[in-house]
Amino acid sequence: MAAEGRQRIDKWLFFARAVKSRSLAAKLAVAGRVRINRDKATQASDLVKIGDVLTITLDGRILVWKVLAPGIRRGPAEEARTLYEDMSPAPTPKAETVPDAIAPLRDAGSGRPTKRERRQTDRLRDEN
Template identity: 55%
Template sequence: MAAAGARLRIDKWLWHARMAKSRTLAAKLVEAGHVRLNGRRIDGSDKLVQPGDILTLALPHATLVVEIRALGSRRGPAAEARTLYEDRSGGPGPDETP
């Protein structure tokens, strides 16, 4: 997927991982203060992320805590997007019943 030490803009990663429907919406999510990177609130969609970073997202339907596993090179199908992160929220996943 990406070379060691590679980084990607957070808005682009959120779009690749299908956390937002568009890059513009991903940028608005970040700029509205709904995203934390490694526990710190960020307000600019130009912040760079890398594998190993922890994101906390306050989405309309849930709060997610994910660890970035890969950066991705495109916005692929949902199954491919799920390989970009590991859910650390502790609750049931979207395909699981509580």
């Protein structure tokens, strides 16, 4: 059925051990979390061939893999690593990450005003 040297994306992801099952690989492709040469894979039956670059979003990570061979079976991890070349960017070390927002410092017990303090503040505002 498929052209020589081509393989379904769900089978290839399963053989390359990107996911635990073929059904999870199919869901990943249908959800649009896999790109084949910058184009979103819309179906599990989309075909990959040698030389294609896959961008996979998986568990908060971005994997960039170049397809080196079609898979024959889901073998050991050493065999799975021969199916692709990992071109993923190196993850940033935890020490160099910039926090999104710095939490303001407060004295202990000086959080939100109590109901009584809120009424007092409202009275002050109404007096002006």
